[in-house]
Amino acid sequence: MSGDMDWSGRWNHIKRLLERTGPFAHPDFEPSSEILGFMQDSCKILVIGAGGLGCELLKDLALMGFRDIHVIDMDTIDVSNLNRQFLFRPKDVGSPKADVAATFVNARVPGCKVTAHYAKIQDYDEPFYSGFHILVCGLDSIVARRWINGMLIGLLRYEDGQLDQSSIIPLVDGGTEGFKGNARVVLPGMTACVECTLDLYPPQINFPLCTIAHTPRLPEHCIEYVRILLWPKEEPFGAGVGIDGDDPKHINWILQKSQDRAEEYNIIGITYRLTQGVVKRIIPAVASTNAVIAAACATEVFKLASSCCQPLNNYMNFNDTEGVYTYTFEAQKREDCLLCSNAPQTLTFTESDKLQDVITFLIESNTYQMKSPGITTSAHGKNKTLYMQTVKSIEERTRENLKKTLKELGLRSGQELYVADVTTPSAVTFTLNLASHMEMGADSENTVAN
Amino acid sequence: MAETKGSGLDKNNKYDRQLRLWGDHGQSALEAARVCLINATATGTEILKNVILPGIGSFTIVDGHKVRGEDVGNNFFLLADSIGKSRAQVATELLGELNDDVTGNFVEESVETLLESNPDYFSTFSVVVAINLHEKALLQLGGVLWEKNIPLLVCRCYGFIGYLRLAVREHTIVESHPDSALEDLRLDRPFPGLQTFCDSLNMETMTKKEHGHTPWLVLLYKYVQEWKKTHDGQIPKNYKEKNMLKEMIRKGIRQNEEGVPELEENFDEAVTHVNSALVTTRIPSEVQALFDDPCCTNINSESKTFWILCRALHDFVHNEGNGDLPLRGTIPDMTSDSERYIQLQNVYREQAATDMTAIRNRVHALLQSLGRDEPVFVDPKVSHSSPCGAVSDNEIKTFCRNAAFLRLVRCRSLAEEYGTNTVNKDELNMHLESEEGDDLLFYILLRGVDRFYDEYNRYPGRDNSDVEPDIPKLKTCLTKLLHDWGLSGTVKEDYIHEMCRYGASEVHSIASYMGGVVAQEVIKILTTQFVPINNTYVYNGFLQTSTTVQL
Numbered sequence A: 001m002s003g004d005m006d007w008s009g010r011w012n013h014i015k016r017l018l019e020r021t022g023p024f025a026h027p028d029f030e031p032s033s034e035i036l037g038f039m040q041d042s043c044k045i046l047v048i049g050a051g052g053l054g055c056e057l058l059k060d061l062a063l064m065g066f067r068d069i070h071v072i073d074m075d076t077i078d079v080s081n082l083n084r085q086f087l088f089r090p091k092d093v094g095s096p097k098a099d100v101a102a103t104f105v106n107a108r109v110p111g112c113k114v115t116a117h118y119a120k121i122q123d124y125d126e127p128f129y130s131g132f133h134i135l136v137c138g139l140d141s142i143v144a145r146r147w148i149n150g151m152l153i154g155l156l157r158y159e160d161g162q163l164d165q166s167s168i169i170p171l172v173d174g175g176t177e178g179f180k181g182n183a184r185v186v187l188p189g190m191t192a193c194v195e196c197t198l199d200l201y202p203p204q205i206n207f208p209l210c211t212i213a214h215t216p217r218l219p220e221h222c223i224e225y226v227r228i229l230l231w232p233k234e235e236p237f238g239a240g241v242g243i244d245g246d247d248p249k250h251i252n253w254i255l256q257k258s259q260d261r262a263e264e265y266n267i268i269g270i271t272y273r274l275t276q277g278v279v280k281r282i283i284p285a286v287a288s289t290n291a292v293i294a295a296a297c298a299t300e301v302f303k304l305a306s307s308c309c310q311p312l313n314n315y316m317n318f319n320d321t322e323g324v325y326t327y328t329f330e331a332q333k334r335e336d337c338l339l340c341s342n343a344p345q346t347l348t349f350t351e352s353d354k355l356q357d358v359i360t361f362l363i364e365s366n367t368y369q370m371k372s373p374g375i376t377t378s379a380h381g382k383n384k385t386l387y388m389q390t391v392k393s394i395e396e397r398t399r400e401n402l403k404k405t406l407k408e409l410g411l412r413s414g415q416e417l418y419v420a421d422v423t424t425p426s427a428v429t430f431t432l433n434l435a436s437h438m439e440m441g442a443d444s445e446n447t448v449a450n
Numbered sequence B: 001m002a003e004t005k006g007s008g009l010d011k012n013n014k015y016d017r018q019l020r021l022w023g024d025h026g027q028s029a030l031e032a033a034r035v036c037l038i039n040a041t042a043t044g045t046e047i048l049k050n051v052i053l054p055g056i057g058s059f060t061i062v063d064g065h066k067v068r069g070e071d072v073g074n075n076f077f078l079l080a081d082s083i084g085k086s087r088a089q090v091a092t093e094l095l096g097e098l099n100d101d102v103t104g105n106f107v108e109e110s111v112e113t114l115l116e117s118n119p120d121y122f123s124t125f126s127v128v129v130a131i132n133l134h135e136k137a138l139l140q141l142g143g144v145l146w147e148k149n150i151p152l153l154v155c156r157c158y159g160f161i162g163y164l165r166l167a168v169r170e171h172t173i174v175e176s177h178p179d180s181a182l183e184d185l186r187l188d189r190p191f192p193g194l195q196t197f198c199d200s201l202n203m204e205t206m207t208k209k210e211h212g213h214t215p216w217l218v219l220l221y222k223y224v225q226e227w228k229k230t231h232d233g234q235i236p237k238n239y240k241e242k243n244m245l246k247e248m249i250r251k252g253i254r255q256n257e258e259g260v261p262e263l264e265e266n267f268d269e270a271v272t273h274v275n276s277a278l279v280t281t282r283i284p285s286e287v288q289a290l291f292d293d294p295c296c297t298n299i300n301s302e303s304k305t306f307w308i309l310c311r312a313l314h315d316f317v318h319n320e321g322n323g324d325l326p327l328r329g330t331i332p333d334m335t336s337d338s339e340r341y342i343q344l345q346n347v348y349r350e351q352a353a354t355d356m357t358a359i360r361n362r363v364h365a366l367l368q369s370l371g372r373d374e375p376v377f378v379d380p381k382v383s384h385s386s387p388c389g390a391v392s393d394n395e396i397k398t399f400c401r402n403a404a405f406l407r408l409v410r411c412r413s414l415a416e417e418y419g420t421n422t423v424n425k426d427e428l429n430m431h432l433e434s435e436e437g438d439d440l441l442f443y444i445l446l447r448g449v450d451r452f453y454d455e456y457n458r459y460p461g462r463d464n465s466d467v468e469p470d471i472p473k474l475k476t477c478l479t480k481l482l483h484d485w486g487l488s489g490t491v492k493e494d495y496i497h498e499m500c501r502y503g504a505s506e507v508h509s510i511a512s513y514m515g516g517v518v519a520q521e522v523i524k525i526l527t528t529q530f531v532p533i534n535n536t537y538v539y540n541g542f543l544q545t546s547t548t549v550q551l
């Protein structure tokens, strides 16, 4: 099979690394001409995201000998993608990114078979993801990254507490913002996972609502006022019509109203570009940083698939604002990681704490950083939903529970709580530890802020 | 900027994500640039791809090679049916498809022939990028471009290793965009406008709401004045004194009728900012070095605008500035009512405008004294964008706002790096002797494989059977090289073996990594924003580490 599409000399460059060993090769590495055959015919790679990183990754992997590549992306192509997503042309605007990217690479690199999935990562489940040898992530969303990480950890199998090595699917993850980026290798269950290192992601900064409503000082405050408060009130383009950040009519309306408000407070500096940036929460992006980070990730996929070199251990930061700077370090696996430690998780509260306190803790804690956790428990063999925000009817039915204390809800120490959140594909089990007030000292692990 | 050409797409939309990084003026500089690439290898085309996408004016590929099978194997911008055709032509066509706004040209000639027949050829480019040149041609090209002050980037990928060298005589940067810069608040030496404003606010007579919404900057000013009264007019200097000041501030929080302190976020912010905001205003060492530079002290009619601006800045510091740079004129956001925040912001803006006018007048006078361009009188209240002689007001404004961040890069020439008497022995020796073995050893190894090539007319490890026997041969080449440099150390055997393993392979992902890095340095040079490397960067793909040194 391999060889059909090959012309003389085609794989000369990578063959030198695959057919020869060296002092920095993986200890298990056996140089041979069969490794390329494995990469071409058997090795199945999933690329998540067909944007700035994804386009680069597909090109890199196809030219590094991989053929069975899948790519998944839910977005369509926008004009503002064209300054870096080089597989797309002006005529492709509006088409699904995954489809156009796959078609282009398949046409350019003979023998390469990229399969496109115009879908959300949540549309697929375990059988789909377990079919790949390696996953590569080029996403701009932390929640999606955490979800994929959770998926791979969910695929791990343990026997008598021992991790079954064959259940490990490596995750290579890249991210960029402007001139900064990072690349990392996660061996789920073995090395630090995305959840272990949540503190590496800076928390998203939101302006306080009272500033936006009463004491604006920056142009951004005025734009947020129009976006959050004025738009729903005035519904300028009809009832129920939400803001479309790509519709110039919408942005112009927000711009105009923001300028009015800014004038009222003598604030200067509102422009179209700023307005659109705030409304769409735009992150600056260039071709060069995407190329660098995707290439570093592709090199790691190549190492993992071939063993021709030890993989990155395990995190690299990149910044080329001043000179070109890299910082490579070993991110530490957390022994108590919610996802990858395989250790039971405990939540400690007092009987008089309210369910709302538990929810707030799960959102505000640096360790968990959940978005909209729903909590279920089981009592007398039946599942009982304590609170769930994501389904409207259940939210209305369970809202009252938030104000109740854990005692009033009939929860006991040792009871299991199942917490579902958008950051993980399946619910996480916690054991509730109900302490009396006396036991909750000042040094207690989770202090709940009101 | 908003006009459409070429692609027919609105450039504001198409380039939106990058305009947020280098602005419309950075984009204009890119669009005016002519980039030359020598040798369209995988590394070369990846570099071009990453400057064509953001929209440089034009590119030209100089390459005398015909496409070989292995070229198509690692290069996205060559096709299997282009084997045997001109590599320059095929790459130009496929790269040209990336952006209709960019013009592509090619010359099907080797750089050696071109340097022979028409050495002036390269003088029309804004920047030249050279891939995989042999030493003789490299030094010749380097000499020609150095003479004409055209920046040259030399790049090479070899197995898991990437190498980049920047050779530019002088590159000056106004907008360096530092990642973390201290605010310019002048709390240690408040200017009159700030004093007047802060003194006009009476904390005692404020309503509860006003008290809790007084900007922390004002609070800090007031408590520092209080502090100075009992400390010989000095601001708190050390950790202990700053903690005492924090205590003073905390005591200023209003209490309710039961004696419980109110929640006043502005006071909390004042305490938090004691350390970062209460600093001694001084001239950064990089800017002081500019003032001491002969280009600044001896300006003449040929001087670059940058140096004239530097001189005006220097003269300002020693006159109107009373030892300080012009005020930046921005303040961070802070808890405050809108009215007083805007007033405070205007206090800073007005002082910055006053400083800018003073510098503008000095630039005027300097230009006039040098006989360059008659100054045009423009009332700054009417227009901020009209020209002041040869230097626009916008340019002066940007310069003033970035006065603390000015940067200068002067590289050593390639001739100096390669010269037996001028080689940077100390630096190389330091890396040779490091216990761990570091990335820069690969620089020495790259020079070593070139020596090997000169001797055997091929690189070590070309065929699988060459790897083992080439290790001692490469070792001998390295010994000679180090001897020429007057160094006695040796390169670790492991590294020599690894280098022989690579056999001069150009692995696509390494080429693509360097393609990003080099393109970014090209963009920095063209926009004169951000700070390029000085002068050698080595990337180690097997460890994912990298090093920058001056050679």
Ligand SMILES: [Zn+2]
Residues within 6 Å of the ligand: A192, A193, A194, A195, A196, A197, A333, A334, A337, A338, A339, A340, A341
């Ligand atoms: Zn973990």
